[in-house]
Amino acid sequence: MPVQLFVTCLVDLVYPEVGERTVALLERLGCEVAFPAGQTCCGQPAWNTGYPQEARRVATRFLDVFAATEGPIVAPFGSCLHMVRHHYPALFAEDPARLEQARAIADRAFDLPSFIVDQLGREQVGGTYPGPGDTAVAYHHECHLVRGLGVREQPLALLRGVAGCTVVEPERGELCCGFGGTFSLKLPAIAAAMADEKLDRALAAGAGAIVSTDVGCLMHMEGRARRRGLDLRVHHLVDLLEPDGRL
Amino acid sequence: MSHRVIEPARTTPNPAVRPNLHVASGNWAERRVQARQLVDWEDWRERARAIRADAITNLPELLERLEAQLVALGGYVHHAATAEEANARIAAICAQRGATLAVKAKSMTSEETGLNAALEAAGITAVETDLGEYVVQALGDRPSHILAPAVHLSAADVAALFSRLSGRAFDPADTRALVDYARGALRDRFLAAEVGITGVNLAIAETGTLVLVESEGNIRLSTSMPPVHIALMGIEKVIRDWAGAAHLVQMLPLASQGTLAAGSTSFITGPARDGDDGPRELHLVLLDDGRSALRGGPLEEALHCIRCGACLYACPVYRQIGGHGYGSAYSGPIGAVITPALEGGTPASDALPELSSLCGACTEACPVKIPLDDQLVTLRAMARERDPRRAEAALFATWARLWSRSGGYRATGAAGSGALARLWGRAVHGSDDGWVPRAPFPFARWTEDRDVRTPAPEPFHARWKARRDA
Amino acid sequence: MREPEGSATATTAGHAALRTRFGTRLADLGGRLHEVASLAAARQLARELIAGATVARWADWELDEIVAAETPAAEAEVSLIRADVAVAETGAIGFAHGVGRSRGAGVLPARQIALLHAEDLVAGMAAALARFHAAGARPPSNVVFAAGPSRTADIEQRRIVGVHAPRELDVIVFAS
Numbered sequence: 001m002p003v004q005l006f007v008t009c010l011v012d013l014v015y016p017e018v019g020e021r022t023v024a025l026l027e028r029l030g031c032e033v034a035f036p037a038g039q040t041c042c043g044q045p046a047w048n049t050g051y052p053q054e055a056r057r058v059a060t061r062f063l064d065v066f067a068a069t070e071g072p073i074v075a076p077f078g079s080c081l082h083m084v085r086h087h088y089p090a091l092f093a094e095d096p097a098r099l100e101q102a103r104a105i106a107d108r109a110f111d112l113p114s115f116i117v118d119q120l121g122r123e124q125v126g127g128t129y130p131g132p133g134d135t136a137v138a139y140h141h142e143c144h145l146v147r148g149l150g151v152r153e154q155p156l157a158l159l160r161g162v163a164g165c166t167v168v169e170p171e172r173g174e175l176c177c178g179f180g181g182t183f184s185l186k187l188p189a190i191a192a193a194m195a196d197e198k199l200d201r202a203l204a205a206g207a208g209a210i211v212s213t214d215v216g217c218l219m220h221m222e223g224r225a226r227r228r229g230l231d232l233r234v235h236h237l238v239d240l241l242e243p244d245g246r247l
Numbered sequence: 248m249s250h251r252v253i254e255p256a257r258t259t260p261n262p263a264v265r266p267n268l269h270v271a272s273g274n275w276a277e278r279r280v281q282a283r284q285l286v287d288w289e290d291w292r293e294r295a296r297a298i299r300a301d302a303i304t305n306l307p308e309l310l311e312r313l314e315a316q317l318v319a320l321g322g323y324v325h326h327a328a329t330a331e332e333a334n335a336r337i338a339a340i341c342a343q344r345g346a347t348l349a350v351k352a353k354s355m356t357s358e359e360t361g362l363n364a365a366l367e368a369a370g371i372t373a374v375e376t377d378l379g380e381y382v383v384q385a386l387g388d389r390p391s392h393i394l395a396p397a398v399h400l401s402a403a404d405v406a407a408l409f410s411r412l413s414g415r416a417f418d419p420a421d422t423r424a425l426v427d428y429a430r431g432a433l434r435d436r437f438l439a440a441e442v443g444i445t446g447v448n449l450a451i452a453e454t455g456t457l458v459l460v461e462s463e464g465n466i467r468l469s470t471s472m473p474p475v476h477i478a479l480m481g482i483e484k485v486i487r488d489w490a491g492a493a494h495l496v497q498m499l500p501l502a503s504q505g506t507l508a509a510g511s512t513s514f515i516t517g518p519a520r521d522g523d524d525g526p527r528e529l530h531l532v533l534l535d536d537g538r539s540a541l542r543g544g545p546l547e548e549a550l551h552c553i554r555c556g557a558c559l560y561a562c563p564v565y566r567q568i569g570g571h572g573y574g575s576a577y578s579g580p581i582g583a584v585i586t587p588a589l590e591g592g593t594p595a596s597d598a599l600p601e602l603s604s605l606c607g608a609c610t611e612a613c614p615v616k617i618p619l620d621d622q623l624v625t626l627r628a629m630a631r632e633r634d635p636r637r638a639e640a641a642l643f644a645t646w647a648r649l650w651s652r653s654g655g656y657r658a659t660g661a662a663g664s665g666a667l668a669r670l671w672g673r674a675v676h677g678s679d680d681g682w683v684p685r686a687p688f689p690f691a692r693w694t695e696d697r698d699v700r701t702p703a704p705e706p707f708h709a710r711w712k713a714r715r716d717a
Numbered sequence: 718m719r720e721p722e723g724s725a726t727a728t729t730a731g732h733a734a735l736r737t738r739f740g741t742r743l744a745d746l747g748g749r750l751h752e753v754a755s756l757a758a759a760r761q762l763a764r765e766l767i768a769g770a771t772v773a774r775w776a777d778w779e780l781d782e783i784v785a786a787e788t789p790a791a792e793a794e795v796s797l798i799r800a801d802v803a804v805a806e807t808g809a810i811g812f813a814h815g816v817g818r819s820r821g822a823g824v825l826p827a828r829q830i831a832l833l834h835a836e837d838l839v840a841g842m843a844a845a846l847a848r849f850h851a852a853g854a855r856p857p858s859n860v861v862f863a864a865g866p867s868r869t870a871d872i873e874q875r876r877i878v879g880v881h882a883p884r885e886l887d888v889i890v891f892a893s
Contacts, residue, residue, distance in 0.1 A: 050627030180604025223697030464882020508807035508864035522816030
């Protein structure tokens with residue numbers, strides 16, 4: 001059965017290369033990858049901001065698209081998967097049919113690191129750091145992946161298999177970077193201060209780059225690093241695992 | 248503003264408190280690691296949750312039992328529907344006994360009701376005896392953390408204050424001397440006060456026993472030396488029995504400090520009897536003020552809180568803005584939940600649930616497993632219904648309409664990316680590596696402090712269509 | 718992990734383990750544990766620890782023959798009490814106030830010496846609390862569990878021992 005790619009709206013529209021590398025990596029690992037064409041968004045932005053009706057409209061679309069598929073569903077990061085697994089039951093509490101659809105989909109949905117390590121059984125998949133050799137990379141734990149889904153070791157294991165870089169773990173690496181979706185738009189100064197803490201800790205740990213899985217976090221941290229003129233690169237995990245991946 | 252919400256919440260970081268809070272939360276994070284080595288943490292959390300859930304589910308029955316037990320022992324029980332009633336009742340008890348000096352042990356509930364100000368207005372001086380609260384009170388300031396009220400202050404602030412109060416010079420580095428000064432200054436108050444006023448950590452319905460937890464000994468002195476003890480308690484603090492108390496008196500210091508026992512834990516069962524030379528009069532003031540209204544609703548679990556302060560230490564936003572930054576008696580994640588919950592939602596309290604990136608650290612830290620991040624989202628949705636934000640609502644309505652169909656979604660993608668984005672990029676930045684320093688509505692606020700990546704000229708779905716669909 | 722409650726006094730080896738654990742916890746909290754073989758030895762050690770300081774004592778008979786004179790609690794330098802129970806897991810001593818056991822004598826002086834029968838050392842809090850709360854019986858009006866000396870970290874997170882309750886705590890455990 002092919003792997004169904006749940007690309008996420010942010011990757012689709014802003015970081016499409018992350019989607020391409022995800023597909024290329026999965027194919028290199030022996031998977032056939034399908035892309036359910038009608039997918040849009042999981043609905044999280046509306047849910048988090050306090051608009052459950054609007055979230056439900058978009059989430060219904062998500063259910064329609066993915067219920068028509070079979071096989072494992074893989075997303076490049078945790079946050080959208082967490083939405084489906086953790087919040088769809090509340091969103092569809094009044095609709096038993098949709099609730100059941102959501103549960104069935106959640107049961108076969110994975111974040112990319114867990115899928116590779118736990119489902120495909122591969123702890124290391126190689127890869128090369130796309131930059132200066134021997135860069136120290138700091139891993140940032142995406143909140144919904146580490147706390148929401150309990151996925152902590154799998155991405156680190158994959159990262160350690162990458163050639164051309166060493167992994168450093170800054171102090172308090174599980175602290176939020178401050179993206180938080182609409183939070184970073186409503187309270188930008190606080191969000192920026194939270195990013196500064198992550199960036200400064202990474203630099204203090206000797207890192208030349210930050211790696212994470214959530215492109216929202218990446219966009220936020222890179223945006224801040226650029227504004228401050230910091231010598232710190234920001235990558236998605238697949239940028240290292242499959243740097244040359246293209247569709 | 249209400250008695251709970253004192254001033255508008257901050258929207259920017261507070262650099263002055265950051266160093267202290269970094270240290271405090273770093274210490275807490277280390278102690279949490281220790282705590283998890285002492286016990287089976289998840290098992291303990293579930294037991295603690297169950298004890299609190301039982302209490303809230305059976306609240307009326309347990310409160311009745313608590314009252315019956317206490318009255319049978321000769322104690323007095325007063326019911327206060329509102330903060331004003333609680334304050335008035337406590338002031339009346341003091342006035343009836345001709346008391347003009349009360350020693351107070353730290354009570355967040357009394358912060359919530361604004362008790363000290365009410366007592367002052369009634370001619371009763373209430374001296375705070377917890378070291379941090381003593382300092383905060385003497386400075387005319389407000390506490391900024393449930394457990395560490397003076398965490399926002401420096402040793403220099405304390406030394407300057409004590410120098411002023413005593414006429415002697417204090418060295419900020421000599422912590423011993425600072426603490427000894429407070430001990431001496433407060434000792435006289437403990438011995439002179441006519442009334443001791445405290446909060447309550449837990450109340451055991453089984454025997455009418457009040458449980459008070461502390462580090463410094465000021466609760467023991469406040470509940471031993473004066474002849475009258477007044478305890479102010481939110482009704483949600485009751486639990487069923489001693490077995491539950493045995494677990495929670497260990498959970499409380501474990502969650503907040505990583506140790507299995509606090510400095511002292513007092514179990515007070517009625518006024519002093521059988522040769523005990525403590526206070527002959529015990530008053531329990533039970534405060535409702537919005538609590539019972541939460542039972543049976545989506546925010547009920549917020550009543551499980553045992554006020555350990557762990558969520559404050561865990562919260563990355565709290566660490567940037569400090570306790571005062573919430574502008575309310577209760578701060579941090581629990582404050583952002585309980586304040587609007589108890590207020591029933593007001594414009595001021597509705598701002599509090601916004602102070603979160605929904606990172607989940609609070610939920611993870613909570614010893615009784617309150618789903619704080621989920622409750623913050625629930626409160627945001629309730630606030631939108633109460634007080635709609637027209638522009639935002641219109642935006643999400645449009646977004647939902649477009650993004651519930653692939654056609655609308657792709658049209659958005661095409662509009663946001665492609666020519667428009669490139670044009671914007673070049674116009675604003677002069678180059679088109681995808682990053683620009685200014686973004687248009689509705690994303691303009693992003694670029695106050697960060698650059699932003701523009702939508703890609705060719706989204707993933709277009710690339711797939713071009714290269715993979717035969 | 719926690720020890721089963723039943724091991725409290727089951728075997729000598731088990732009890733030695735409890736005393737070791739209690740001692741470690743108490744030391745972590747800034748208190749000191751002394752183990753002696755008899756009440757006489759406990760009284761002697763107490764005398765040495767007091768070393769001429771003024772004492773406010775409880776009336777428990779175990780505390781006899783330690784000091785000749787007593788001082789009012791508010792002025793005394795040392796509080797001499799007997800603990801009803803101690804908790805190995807947490808390092809706390811527990812005691813009830815009542816006849817001959819004044820509140821002031823138990824909390825006001827800066828130093829505290831607490832005598833404890835070895836068999837009153839139990840493993841966990843639930844067993845310790847059970848001493849004061851038998852089903853159906855009224856608990857005493859005031860029971861205190863004191864874990865080490867009083868302390869605070871309210872000033873810039875600096876940990877200081879000794880605020881309002883005693884600053885020094887010596888627990889003397891004796892075999893009966």
